[in-house]
Amino acid sequence: MKRIKITVAYDGTNYSGWQIQPNGLTIEEVLNRALSGFLKEEIHIIGASRTDSGVHAMGNVAVFDTKTTIPPEKICLAVNPCLPEDIRIVASCQVANDFHPRHCDTRKTYEYHIQNGKIPFPTQRLYSHLVTMDLDISAMEEAGQYLVGTHDFKSFCAAKTQAQTTVRTVNAIHVEAVPGPGPTMKNVIIQVKGEGFLYNMVRIISGTLIKVGIGVYPPVHVKEILEAKDRSLAGETVPAKGLFLKEIEYL
């Protein structure tokens, strides 16, 4: 028996998130089915991050145990033809038998993608959130820096959290504008790196930075929101379709 770690990319549009649930198809379920069929064993993967319905990933991580003799690095290429086109295993390798993808020190990188223009561009509609008012990128970048460090992020956590503590460490926040598909449009990417995230945390941080970007809050107000530990003061939870889990680094 050996333990295989897989890195998974997916388009979350047509799935009810990562984790298996009674109603709706999930990424975990589709991966279990494809791996079990291909390896002819019953496979139950353990995921690193149980992304929400509609969230995309470039590099989520999961592990599973198998008796297969296929070289671990080859599993990704071999299994992909058994998966739908919106899920791809981008890498596979063997890890220690006691490696657990959630019980490790990790650094996760999320990106929140925004279309900033008057009219949503059709080929980006499933992968970004439209903001029609012009965003001030440097104000957003400045505001983000108040969140970097180890803080109580209660203001940036969905009220229904089950977390025992709302203290988390954010390593870096970076806001960048890149040319969009049309002349009057730019794309804005909010990148957040951290050692752990609360429920909806990146989507609430992004919603708050958007309020700074359109001029509703001055950048320093984000510090006051953080210190107030009150969810109702932060911005809205922006839609899942703009969120990408980019990478999970194991430290």
Next chain:
Amino acid sequence: MKRIKITVAYDGTNYSGWQIQPNGLTIEEVLNRALSGFLKEEIHIIGASRTDSGVHAMGNVAVFDTKTTIPPEKICLAVNPCLPEDIRIVASCQVANDFHPRHCDTRKTYEYHIQNGKIPFPTQRLYSHLVTMDLDISAMEEAGQYLVGTHDFKSFCAAKTQAQTTVRTVNAIHVEAVPGPGPTMKNVIIQVKGEGFLYNMVRIISGTLIKVGIGVYPPVHVKEILEAKDRSLAGETVPAKGLFLKEIEYL
């Protein structure tokens, strides 16, 4: 009666191209229906470019005649809620009553989008063509320059063309690599500007430049293909889903 010019962006994935046809839903048909319903007149648009099934656009152009008193610039914002999310009118304005979008001197810009990596990234699967062998961008750029100018492009035209002449003018070809979503992937964009295009011309040019990029042809071989006036010597017609009509400039 006034003539309105609209600039249209669309995700071509779910359409049988621009032009109305008996089998399959088209962009033209959906626009006619939405405009007629909104303006309460029978509207028949005339398109500048009848893009193929699966091709996307950032800036196709069409005109129609209307009795409406709505200010021409406001029509785009007003009609969009009547359209499906994969079609958007990005601009509208009044033009001379004899302006015909195909009987004018124009410069069109197309882009062909390639994912260059081992495994196709799910959220790009509908908007790019996968090339798994590493592409040499500078060789592709060099090869493209042999096509710039006024030439007989018979080698780069689908055999079933009805064009009276296969002489066309290409103003510029530019090949660019940008970082892809994953660490081992880059995105490659082939941009072709020209004053007129033959059937499948950009897709055949792109297929030929890909052959140069993977090392099958040396760059200078593209000059020989051009001079031979023989479609069978050029590269394959790469898939429609990678092609974007970016802009039509009226000169």
